[in-house]
Amino acid sequence: xxxxxxxxxxxxxxxxxxxxxxxxxxxxxxxxxxxxxxxxxxxxxxxxxxxxxxxxxxxxxxxxxxxxxxxxxxxxxxxxxxxxxxxxxxxxxxxxxxxxxxxxxxxxxxxxxxxxxxxxxxxxxxxxxxxxxxxxxxxxxxxxxxxxxxxxxxxxxxxxxxxxxxxxxxxxxxxxxxxxxxxxxxxxxxxxxxxxxxxxxxxxxxxxxxxxxxxxxxxxxxxxxxxxxxxxxxxxxxxxxxxxxxxxxxxxxxxxxxxxxxxxxxxxxxxxxxxxxxxxxxxxxxxxxxxxxxxxxxxxxxxxxxxxxxxxxxxxxxxxxxxxxx
Amino acid sequence: xxxxxxxxxxxxxxxxxxxxxxxxxxxxxxxxxxxxxxxxxxxxxxxxxxxxxxxxxxxxxxxxxxxxxxxxxxxxxxxxxxxxxxxxxxxxxxxxxxxxxxxxxxxxxxxxxxxxxxxxxxxxxxxxxxxxxxxxxxxxxxxxxxxxxxxxxxxxxxxxxxxxxxxxxxxxxxxxxxxxxxxxxxxxxxxxxxxxxxxxxxxxxxxxxxxxxxxxxxxxxxxxxxxxxxxxxxxxxxxx
Ligand code: SF4
Ligand code: SF4
Numbered sequence: 001x002x003x004x005x006x007x008x009x010x011x012x013x014x015x016x017x018x019x020x021x022x023x024x025x026x027x028x029x030x031x032x033x034x035x036x037x038x039x040x041x042x043x044x045x046x047x048x049x050x051x052x053x054x055x056x057x058x059x060x061x062x063x064x065x066x067x068x069x070x071x072x073x074x075x076x077x078x079x080x081x082x083x084x085x086x087x088x089x090x091x092x093x094x095x096x097x098x099x100x101x102x103x104x105x106x107x108x109x110x111x112x113x114x115x116x117x118x119x120x121x122x123x124x125x126x127x128x129x130x131x132x133x134x135x136x137x138x139x140x141x142x143x144x145x146x147x148x149x150x151x152x153x154x155x156x157x158x159x160x161x162x163x164x165x166x167x168x169x170x171x172x173x174x175x176x177x178x179x180x181x182x183x184x185x186x187x188x189x190x191x192x193x194x195x196x197x198x199x200x201x202x203x204x205x206x207x208x209x210x211x212x213x214x215x216x217x218x219x220x221x222x223x224x225x226x227x228x229x230x231x232x233x234x235x236x237x238x239x240x241x242x243x244x245x246x247x248x249x250x251x252x253x254x255x256x257x258x259x260x261x262x263x264x265x266x267x268x269x270x271x272x273x274x275x276x277x278x279x280x281x282x283x284x285x286x287x288x289x290x291x292x293x294x295x296x297x298x299x300x301x302x303x304x305x306x307x308x309x310x311x312x313x314x315x316x317x318x319x320x321x322x323x324x325x326x
Numbered sequence: 327x328x329x330x331x332x333x334x335x336x337x338x339x340x341x342x343x344x345x346x347x348x349x350x351x352x353x354x355x356x357x358x359x360x361x362x363x364x365x366x367x368x369x370x371x372x373x374x375x376x377x378x379x380x381x382x383x384x385x386x387x388x389x390x391x392x393x394x395x396x397x398x399x400x401x402x403x404x405x406x407x408x409x410x411x412x413x414x415x416x417x418x419x420x421x422x423x424x425x426x427x428x429x430x431x432x433x434x435x436x437x438x439x440x441x442x443x444x445x446x447x448x449x450x451x452x453x454x455x456x457x458x459x460x461x462x463x464x465x466x467x468x469x470x471x472x473x474x475x476x477x478x479x480x481x482x483x484x485x486x487x488x489x490x491x492x493x494x495x496x497x498x499x500x501x502x503x504x505x506x507x508x509x510x511x512x513x514x515x516x517x518x519x520x521x522x523x524x525x526x527x528x529x530x531x532x533x534x535x536x537x538x539x540x541x542x543x544x545x546x547x548x549x550x551x552x553x554x555x556x557x558x559x560x561x562x563x564x565x566x
Contacts, residue, residue, distance in 0.1 A: 001440075068434015068454030075431055076412035085437050086412035153406070153443045153517065222443070222514050224382075228395055229511045229525055232384050238392070241346070241378030244371035247448040251439060317514065318445025321380065321397065 001154070002251050003311035006066035011144055012173070012303045013059030014092065015166065018137040019174015019200075020052040020181070021099050023193055025130040027178070032121070036192060041106040044187050045126070049103025051181060052174075056096050084150055088143035095140050098133035102126055141167040148310075155218050156314040161211040168207055169272070169303055172200035176276060176296040183289035190292055194280045201299070205273040208306065212265070215313055227320040237324040249322050254312040264309045271302025328493040329403060329423035330461055331522035332481070333501045333510055334396055337529050338488035341379055341394030345480030345489060349377045349398075349459075352479035357464035362452035374450045376459040377480055393528065396489070398480075399446045399459035400513065400521035401425050407438040407447065416456070422493075423522060424463055429455045443514055444521075466491075494522055 024045055030036040039045065064070040076089040105111070105126050113122035145166035148157040175197035182189035224235045240249075254261070276299035283291030353376060354361040363373030377398040384391040401418075405425050408416050415431035416438045418424070427438075432455040439447040439456065447458045462478035465471065475482065481489045492501035501524070504510060510524035 066435065068436075068449070069432070072413070072431070072433045075415075076433055076435070079409075079412050079414050082409035083412045083437075085410065085435065089412060147437070150410075151441055153441070221516060226514050226516060228382060228393065229513055229527065230382070230384055230393060234384070234386050236383045237380065238383050239381040241343075241380045241397075242375075244365075244373075246372055246375070247439070247451075248445045251436065251449070252445070316440070316445075317443040321445050 001311045001314045001316060002254055003308045004066055006062050006064075008304055008307040008311070009062035010059045010066070011166070012170075012300065012307055013055050013062060014140065014144070015170025015303070016173045016177055016300065017052045017055035017059065017099075018095070018140055019171040020048065020055065020177050021102075021174070022134060022137055022171055023175045023178030023196070024048045024052070025102075025134050026196070027182075027189060027192070028126065028130060030192070032127070036189065039187050039189075041109055041111055041126075043185055044182070046103050046107035047185070048178070048181060049099050049106065051177070053096060053099050053103065056092070056099065060092065060096075084143055084146040088140065088147060091136060091140045091143050095133060095136035098129055098136055102129045102133055105129060138167070141170060148314075153317050154314045155221060156211075156215045157310075159211065159214060161207055161214065164207040165204065165211060168200050168204035169306065172197055172204050173296065173299050173303055175200055176280060176292070176299050179280060179283075180289060180292035180296050183283070183287075183292050190280075190287070190289070191284055194284050194292065197280060197295075198277050201273055201277055208272075209269075220315065220317070222317045222320065224320050227317070237321075240322050240324055246322075248318060252316045252319055252322070256312065261309065261312050264305050264312070268302045268305035268309055272299055272306050273302070275299075276302070327420070327423065327495065329401070329495045329522050330466065330492070331401055331423075331494045331501060331524070332398070332461070332478070333490040333492075333494075333504050333524045333526060335488045335490070335504075335508075335526040336393060336395065337526060338486045339379075339394045339396060340486050340488075341381055341392075342485065343379050344483045344485055345396055346375065346377050346379055348479045348483035349462075350375060352462060352465070353460070356462075358457070358460045360453070361457065362450060364451060372451075374448045374457050376446075376448070376457065391528070396480075397444070397446060398523075399425060399442075399461075400444060400519075400523040401459075401461065403520035403522055404518060406517070406519055407442045410441040411438050419463075422467075423495075424461050425458070426460055426463060427456050427458060429453070429457075432456050443517055443519065461491075494524070 027036060027039065031038045067073060076086055079086040080090055111124045111126055113124050116122050142163060145163040149159060149162035152158050175193050179190045179193035179197055182193055225231060276295040279291055279295035279298060283295060350361055353359050361374040365371050366373065377396060380395045380397060382393040382395055384393055401424055405418055408418055412435065413431045413433055415428045417426060419426060434454045436449055447456055450457045465478065466476050468476065477491045481491045490501050490504055492499040494501050496502060504526060505524045508526045510526050512521045512524060
């Protein structure tokens with residue numbers, strides 16, 4: 001498939017936004033359980049939510065470049081019964097709304113407990129909204145990934161690993177950012193978020209590695225024989241029906257050499273996994289917010305390469321019909 | 327419910343592209359148009375087509391055969407392109423099974439083209455919506471046309487009559503009979519998309535002539551010779 005930059009940025013940016021929100025909420029739940037010191041609502045959760053929202057808005061903005069008619073995008077919410085894309089179009093704004101609400105409630109300091117469960121757990125509005133937003137974050141990961149994983153024709157995507165990868169990689173990058181953000185705001189949770197970021201990064205390395213291995217061993221389900229229905233061992237296309245290009249020759253081919261694809265693979269295997277882990281570790285040791293930010297930036301770059309490779313690696317059966325230019 | 331479809335006889339198709347040009351001519355100015363081109367006379371021409379004729383070579387030289395292979399939307403009975411569309415712009419008509427795109431609803435996300443394994447949907451870069459074969463829905467449902475002309479433009483244009491059109495759910499239709507009796511098959515049946523369009527395979531017509539069919543023992547034109555042996559009396563010698 002042709003890796004479209006709009007979709008690469010959409011999926012990676014909202015992944016960061018989702019992960020960052022999940023990190024903030026995890027922090028809140030931990031401090032509720034007295035495992036972490038309680039953070040200042042306004043600056044940490046309020047501004048943190050705004051940052052998460054910024055990534056989500058940027059992702060949404062990028063997605064509009066993918067559409068031929070962005071002004072009609074609202075129509076895409078109508079077929080949620082059958083289309084994962086439609087479901088994503090619904091869940092993304094719902095999630096953004098909840099993150100906004102979560103941030104605003106924290107910012108305004110409406111954190112007086114609404115009620116107390118069993119005399120130990122004070123529940124305030126942020127806890128409820130945050131919980132709903134976390135559910136929405138996971139639903140959004142699921143929708144985004146299922147857009148790809150549900151297409152049975154693209155064997156490289158048609159696997160539960162795709163869903164796991166989107167979840168783990170998005171969460172990892174969000175926790176990386178949370179680590180850097182907490183270090184910058186003086187809330188010293190670099191070690192806490194950093195540890196989780198490393199855990200998610202390593203888990204993501206395992207699932208993404210598994211999908212790379214799986215794809216290496218895949219045999220195409222369809223050959224030219226069944227594409228044109230002629231039973232012969234030697235079939236070749238002599239003409240695809242036109243001399244120039246067409247939508248079919250542009251949308252479904254990445255047009256790059258195998259060297260570049262392999263290079264991208266090595267690049268993302270390095271940039272998205274071991275390098276940020278080493279950087280965040282160094283950042284923790286040196287207690288340096290800059291290093292944590294660099295860890296996030298490097299991982300984000302790695303994830304852009306990872307998404308590029310994700311698209312380039314998928315082989316569409318329609319390509320069988322577009323093999324020869326003449 | 328009927329299911330309109332094309333049956334394309336690969337044994338007849340000569341690869342003249344008449345269906346391609348007549349499709350473009352009819353549809354670019356009709357209900358489903360326009361079908362814009364970019365740089366048609368320039369260096370890297372490209373454009374929107376609903377129908378393409380491709381050419382394949384079967385076998386290795388010198389034992390080769392050429393196959394001309396027209397390809398357009400197959401109007402699948404289980405179209406995978408329809409449920410994925412987030413807007414409902416892609417739909418399958420209830421009454422005749424034709425798969426269509428509502429250009430006023432399409433947001434141009436191209437997701438449907440990813441979900442079609444046959445590569446027959448073509449995005450219109452000018453109008454920024456998805457386009458595809460409509461089976462000339464504006465012709466075939468136009469009751470003001472004489473019945474013989476209520477057919478897709480490609481079918482009417484084909485000089486070799488390689489394209490048949492009709493209802494594949496009606497067992498007595500021309501297309502159903504052709505599929506049944508001449509080995510009609512579907513493309514990529516592995517996916518379960520149930521394409522409605524069928525292809526008739528290339529078939530060789532071979533005559534089997536045996537030696538004794540060429541040299542008839544009682545051929546009246548055979549040169550008469552003395553028999554190399556004495557036959558004795560035969561029935562022919564009997565005077566009645
Ligand atoms: S051939 Fe492709 S576009 Fe046409 S109905 Fe089937 S899946 Fe949809
Ligand atoms: S490109 Fe148009 S028809 Fe295709 S899935 Fe998107 S909205 Fe539907």
